[in-house]
Amino acid sequence: MSSDLLDDAARLRRALPDDVGDRVVESLYTDAARLASTSVDRDDARARLTLDRALDRILTHRVWGFVAMGVLFFGVFWFTIAGAAVPSDLLYVLLVENGHAWLRDVFVAAGAPSFVTGLLVDGVYLATAWVVAVMLPPMAIFFPLFTLLEDFGYLPRVAFNLDRLFARSGAHGKQALTMMMGYGCNAAGVTATRIIDSRRERLIAIITNNFSICNGRWPTLILMGTIFVGAVVPPGLAGVVAAGSVVAVVILGIGVTLAVSWTLSRTVLRGESSVYSLELPPYRPPQLWRTLWTSIVDRTLKVLKRALMMAAPAGAVIWLIGNVHLGDASLAAHLVNALEPLGWVLGLNGVILLAYLVAVPANEIIIPTIIMLTLTLGANTVGAAPGVMLELGDDAAVGSVLVTAGGWTLLTAVNLMLFTLLHNPCSTTVLTIWKETRSARWTAVATLLPIALGFLVCASVAGVVRAFG
Amino acid sequence: MTLDEMPRDRRGVVTALDTRGAERRRLMDLGLLPGVSISAELRSPLGDPTAYEVRGTLVVLRGHQARTVHVELEDR
Amino acid sequence: MRGPGGGTEDLPTPRPGPSQDTHDSHDAAPGCASCALSTGGARLARLGLAPGRHDHVVALAGNPNTGKSTVFNALTGLRQHVGNWSGKTVARAEGGFTYGGARYRLVDLPGTYSLLSTSADEDVARDALLFGQPDVVVVVVDATRLERNLPLVLQIRQITGRVVVALNLVDEARRHGLTVDARHLTRELGVPVVPMAARRNEGIPDLLAAIAQVAGTEDAPAPLRLVHKDPALEEAVTELAGRVAGRFPGVPNARWVALRLLEGDPGIEAAVRDGTLGELATPATPVERAG
Ligand SMILES: Nc1nc2c(ncn2[C@@H]2O[C@H](COP(=O)(O)OP(=O)(O)OP(=O)(O)O)[C@@H](O)[C@H]2O)c(=O)[nH]1
Ligand SMILES: [Mg+2]
Numbered sequence: 001m002s003s004d005l006l007d008d009a010a011r012l013r014r015a016l017p018d019d020v021g022d023r024v025v026e027s028l029y030t031d032a033a034r035l036a037s038t039s040v041d042r043d044d045a046r047a048r049l050t051l052d053r054a055l056d057r058i059l060t061h062r063v064w065g066f067v068a069m070g071v072l073f074f075g076v077f078w079f080t081i082a083g084a085a086v087p088s089d090l091l092y093v094l095l096v097e098n099g100h101a102w103l104r105d106v107f108v109a110a111g112a113p114s115f116v117t118g119l120l121v122d123g124v125y126l127a128t129a130w131v132v133a134v135m136l137p138p139m140a141i142f143f144p145l146f147t148l149l150e151d152f153g154y155l156p157r158v159a160f161n162l163d164r165l166f167a168r169s170g171a172h173g174k175q176a177l178t179m180m181m182g183y184g185c186n187a188a189g190v191t192a193t194r195i196i197d198s199r200r201e202r203l204i205a206i207i208t209n210n211f212s213i214c215n216g217r218w219p220t221l222i223l224m225g226t227i228f229v230g231a232v233v234p235p236g237l238a239g240v241v242a243a244g245s246v247v248a249v250v251i252l253g254i255g256v257t258l259a260v261s262w263t264l265s266r267t268v269l270r271g272e273s274s275v276y277s278l279e280l281p282p283y284r285p286p287q288l289w290r291t292l293w294t295s296i297v298d299r300t301l302k303v304l305k306r307a308l309m310m311a312a313p314a315g316a317v318i319w320l321i322g323n324v325h326l327g328d329a330s331l332a333a334h335l336v337n338a339l340e341p342l343g344w345v346l347g348l349n350g351v352i353l354l355a356y357l358v359a360v361p362a363n364e365i366i367i368p369t370i371i372m373l374t375l376t377l378g379a380n381t382v383g384a385a386p387g388v389m390l391e392l393g394d395d396a397a398v399g400s401v402l403v404t405a406g407g408w409t410l411l412t413a414v415n416l417m418l419f420t421l422l423h424n425p426c427s428t429t430v431l432t433i434w435k436e437t438r439s440a441r442w443t444a445v446a447t448l449l450p451i452a453l454g455f456l457v458c459a460s461v462a463g464v465v466r467a468f469g
Numbered sequence: 470m471t472l473d474e475m476p477r478d479r480r481g482v483v484t485a486l487d488t489r490g491a492e493r494r495r496l497m498d499l500g501l502l503p504g505v506s507i508s509a510e511l512r513s514p515l516g517d518p519t520a521y522e523v524r525g526t527l528v529v530l531r532g533h534q535a536r537t538v539h540v541e542l543e544d545r
Numbered sequence: 546m547r548g549p550g551g552g553t554e555d556l557p558t559p560r561p562g563p564s565q566d567t568h569d570s571h572d573a574a575p576g577c578a579s580c581a582l583s584t585g586g587a588r589l590a591r592l593g594l595a596p597g598r599h600d601h602v603v604a605l606a607g608n609p610n611t612g613k614s615t616v617f618n619a620l621t622g623l624r625q626h627v628g629n630w631s632g633k634t635v636a637r638a639e640g641g642f643t644y645g646g647a648r649y650r651l652v653d654l655p656g657t658y659s660l661l662s663t664s665a666d667e668d669v670a671r672d673a674l675l676f677g678q679p680d681v682v683v684v685v686v687d688a689t690r691l692e693r694n695l696p697l698v699l700q701i702r703q704i705t706g707r708v709v710v711a712l713n714l715v716d717e718a719r720r721h722g723l724t725v726d727a728r729h730l731t732r733e734l735g736v737p738v739v740p741m742a743a744r745r746n747e748g749i750p751d752l753l754a755a756i757a758q759v760a761g762t763e764d765a766p767a768p769l770r771l772v773h774k775d776p777a778l779e780e781a782v783t784e785l786a787g788r789v790a791g792r793f794p795g796v797p798n799a800r801w802v803a804l805r806l807l808e809g810d811p812g813i814e815a816a817v818r819d820g821t822l823g824e825l826a827t828p829a830t831p832v833e834r835a836g
Contacts, residue, residue: 005785005792005817009806012781020778021808022489025661027774029497032695033504035733040691041724056511056520056527065514153629160529164515167531173518177632194655194665195632202665275495276534280511280520280527281610282689282717284629287744294624498658500693525721526690 052283059157069158073250076145078243081222084137091136095129119319127315130368131307134219139303142218143295146183151286155180159278162254169258170265172201173276175208179257182212184299186425187432189214194436198274204261206433207446210425211253211260215303216363220420221246223367227399228413245417253421256453303364306428310362317358318369322376333377346455347415347462351377351406356419361427366420371398374406411465415458422454470542472507472521473535480508481540488537499528501538589753591622592641592648599641599650601760604673606701607685608694609656612713614638615743616685616752617653625653632656635666637673644753647760652679658693660700661810671812674701676821681759683752685711688718688725688740698734699769703801706766708736709755716742735766768798781807793822 013020058064103125107117149155159176166175174195182189189209196202213221222242230242321332329337335357336350343349355369402408424447425433434443475481483505486493500523501507510527511520518531530538605613609631617625621640626633638653654673655666674682684701686694702708712727730738737755741748759765773779785803789796796802802822805813816822 005788006806006814008788009785009803009809009814012785013807013809016777016781016807019489020775022493023775024773024778024804024808025494025497025659026502028699029502029696032699033502033692035699035730036692036695039726039730039733041726042722053510060511060514060520062514147628150628150630155628156630160511160518160520161514163513163529163531164517167517173529173531174632177630192632192635194635194669197664275491276518276531277495277499278518278529279499279610279631280529281629281631298624494659494661498693498696500690524690524692526693 055283056157056280059154060161065157065161069161070247072149072154074243074247076142076149077222077246077250078239079145080138080142080218081226081243081246082239083141084222085226087137087140088133091133095133096126099129100126115323118323119316123317123319124312124315126372127311127318127365127368128308130371131311131365132304134223134367135215135307135364136300136304138218138222139215139300140296142215143184143299144292147291147295147299148286148288151284151291153281153283156278156280160280163278165258166261169262170201170269170273171204171208171258171261172196172198172274173278175201175205175257175261178205178209179212179254182209182214184215185303186210186212186214186429190429190432190436196274198272200265200269200271201274203437203442204264204269206436207264207442207449208257208260210429210446210450211257211421213250213253213421214363214426214429216307216426217366217420218246219364220366221249221417223398224413224417224420227402228408228410231399232410249417249421252418256422260449260453307362307364310359311365311368314358314361314365314369315372318372318376322373330376332373336373336377345462346419346458347411347465348419348458349406349408349412352412352416352419356423360424363420363426371401374402377405411462411469415461418461419454419458422450422457424448424451470540471536472509472530472538472540473519473532475507475509475540475542477509477512479545480506480543482506482543483538484541485539486537487539488534492534492537496530496534496538500524500526501528506543507540587645587754587757589620589749590643591620592643593622594640598648600647601649601680602652602677603649603681603683603756603760604652604654604677604679605683605685606654606670606674606697607656607711608658608687608690608697609633611656611685611687611694612743613656613685614653616683616711616713616741617651619743619746619749620753621651632666635669637669645757647757649756649760652677657697659697660704661808668812675704676816679707681707681709681756683709683711683756685713685743688712688715689721689723691725702734702736702769703771704768704798706736706768707759708734709752709759710734710736710738711743711748711752712738712740713743715740716745716747735769768801771800771804778807796822 017023059068061068100121104117104121107121155177158180159173162176163173166173175193177195178189178192181192186209189212190206193202193205193209196205225242225245226238229245230238233241318332321335322330324331326334332354335354338350339353340350343351343353346353351373352370355366355373358369359365402412406412424430430443430447433446434440437443437446470481471487472481472483483501483503485503486496486501488496505523508522509519510522513519518529519535520527520529521535522528605617607613610629610633612627614625614627614634617623617638617640618627620642622642623638623640625638625640632655634653634655636655640651640653642649642651652673654670657667657670660671660674673679682701682705684694684698686698698708698710710730712725712730715725718725725740727738727740737758739748739751739755741752743749771782773782782800782803785806786799789802789806790799793799802813806817813822
């Protein structure tokens with residue numbers, strides 16, 4: 001019945017010249033242009049501001065364009081790392097050391113049974129306190145800085161500079177933009193792919209978005225870069241080298257994005273590319289205070305809230321598996337032992353793999369989980385109680401815990417950085433991918449492909465280092 | 470000549486769009502209509518795409534798109 | 546230029562559904578909603594998320610990066626993300642405010658160059674405008690690139706007369722040495738055109754007044770009627786429009802739908818097939834237009 005109407009339309013359409021659509025559109029645009037020209041009084045000499053022009057000459061220059069890109073992104077990370085160190089240590093002392101000890105005293109004084117104290121104080125509280133100390137400062141610095149770049153109008157320039165790489169790998173020109181959105185949160189990055197027209201190119205952008213390090217993963221990189229990589233150079237250079245190692249992982253992520261896009265677009269996701277369009281907006285002075293305010297209130301606190309909601313149950317799980325004994329050892333010890341061989345092959349260890357299992361819901365809790373597990377298990381080997389270890393109050397102390405109680409090496413740290421880049425997306429992102437693609441198959445690909453790559457890369461690095469080192 | 474051949478220091482006027490359908494529509498969305506004045510403003514550091522200045526705004530086109538836009542050089 | 550309502554379209558402008566059951570809330574000016582303007586006491590109250598009851602639905606449409614989300618934030622007090630690049634908003638967002646005694650629900654939409662959409666975010670915008678039946682469509686345009694923004698304004702004017710044009714970024718236009726004649730535009734488009742700079746909260750009161758006026762009026766201007774230069778096309782459109790109107794009586798602009806069908810627009814074809822297009826017509830307890 002209603003298809004009658006469509007049949008009528010088809011019949012009438014056949015009688016018309018086939019570029020009729022183009023002509024209608026053209027007359028619309030001509031009308032619009034005429035109306036505009038009678039409404040606008042234009043002083044063409046000032047059409048594009050000379051300042052904008054000069055900035056663009058530099059920011060998209062053959063040489064300086066890339067230098068500027070490097071300097072800006074390096075600057076953001078360096079600022080984040082350097083700026084977060086002191087507040088992180090303060091929060092650590094306040095929440096993890098003193099807060100934990102105080103809360104423990106309160107529970108003990110109140111006569112709470114020891115398993116209640118253990119579960120709530122050593123498990124739930126400690127994990128959440130760790131998350132706050134590790135995440136809050138870097139987020140509170142990184143988000144505003146990134147938003148300032150975004151408000152200024154810099155992101156489309158990055159897309160412009162990198163376009164040829166994306167074009168060559170068969171990806172859409174706007175994938176550079178969705179990739180950058182992923183630096184905040186992969187779930188947001190996946191939703192942002194709606195700006196890409198064709199389904200094929202959109203799928204490529206969705207699958208590769210996980211190679212943009214999200215806020216939940218920055219702290220892991222920053223901590224590893226600071227403790228292990230920064231420590232191999234003289235202290236004066238430590239900050240720069242640490243930031244450099246984080247940027248190296250980001251650049252590696254871009255490389256992986258391009259390589260995976262290239263492979264996908266030449267195999268399972270072959271096809272026409274859709275219409276390309278990009279605009280370079282005028283540079284706009286960012287609203288400094290508003291940006292600071294909204295990125296702290298909205299983004300940082302929201303992200304933190306999510307992390308806390310994930311950390312609390314994870315803390316309980318960590319305490320439980322660390323304290324429920326099966327035979328002669330804790331559940332955690334059994335699990336770690338079982339995972340240890342695979343961990344060794346990957347140049348990681350059983351604790352890290354177990355942490356990734358516990359932290360499937362959210363990447364944010366990886367570091368706290370690793371440290372708490374190391375402490376719980378390390379306590380057995382070193383023979384000290386968790387509380388004793390926790391009195392060491394800064395990054396270096398965390399490092400020494402990992403080295404002495406966990407047996408970590410530089411290889412462990414570097415491979416953890418690589419694995420941070422290359423592993424499955426968090427639960428929220430997987431859910432978003434499902435919602436956006438409505439395809440179990442592509443959701444599975446987007447989830448499993450990165451972790452397969454992670455295994456491959458980590459095992460190769462470990463093999464090479466062991467063979468030559 | 471087509472847009473991709475236009476020298477960087479000159480302005481031109483769009484005379485025709487040699488493409489159809491969605492691609493043509495998007496060009497018009499971005500302000501490329503016959504009669505409009507245009508100049509090549511920035512080249513991407515990797516050689517492609519190019520940003521063109523159209524009525525005070527910067528529009529980025531890849532080489533294959535620029536080849537479909539016919540222009541006539543304006544007098545200096 | 547085709548004058549606004551020049552070729553009078555006979556189809557009635559659909560009466561906004563939600564406002565019918567809440568007529569009494571216009572206590573500022575009972576019996577004459579558009580008089581709310583002149584009461585002078587009209588004040589904006591930002592309601593944030595504001596679920597629940599509302600008198601009018603207002604949609605924010607416009608090209609990408611013209612400041613829609615900035616206007617949305619200014620009116621609702623929410624903090625929808627804004628960013629200086631095209632494509633920041635990809636999903637609809639809703640918020641609320643009260644003004645002149647009426648409650649408004651405001652919908653922020655992704656940017657779109659035209660209603661001939663090609664990507665998922667543009668689909669969201671188009672569907673909201675075509676099938677969401679807002680009482681007012683605020684088209685946010687960039688005063689510094691008017692010729693690029695007007696095609697969308699004209700397209701929206703072809704489906705509805707319940708339009709307010711927010712001529713945003715006039716601060717940048719000034720810096721670029723551009724002056725836009727809003728009065729001329731108002732005359733040509735037949736709908737209010739409000740110069741503003743949303744980021745500095747300039748022009749917000751005028752925008753609110755214009756929204757209230759369009760929301761309250763019983764006789765918004767008719768949609769622009771297209772007369773096609775090509776006689777064969779004109780004939781085909783007229784014939785098909787007759788069938789559309791016969792099949793879906795009360796569809797706001799049958800000629801526009803007919804043209805889209807002639808061009809084979811898959812979105813509109815789908816709406817015909819699954820009857821969504823019919824829903825456009827349902828609230829039409831046809832209101833006789835005065836004059
Ligand atoms: N100077 C100036 N800048 C503005 C004004 N309104 C918005 N902006 C800026 O314009 C940019 C785009 O604003 P948005 O509100 O995100 O634009 P949008 O239309 O929602 O963009 P999309 O969601 O991408 O379609 C931001 O950088 C705003 O700060 C204004 O009145 N004056
Ligand atoms: Mg927006």
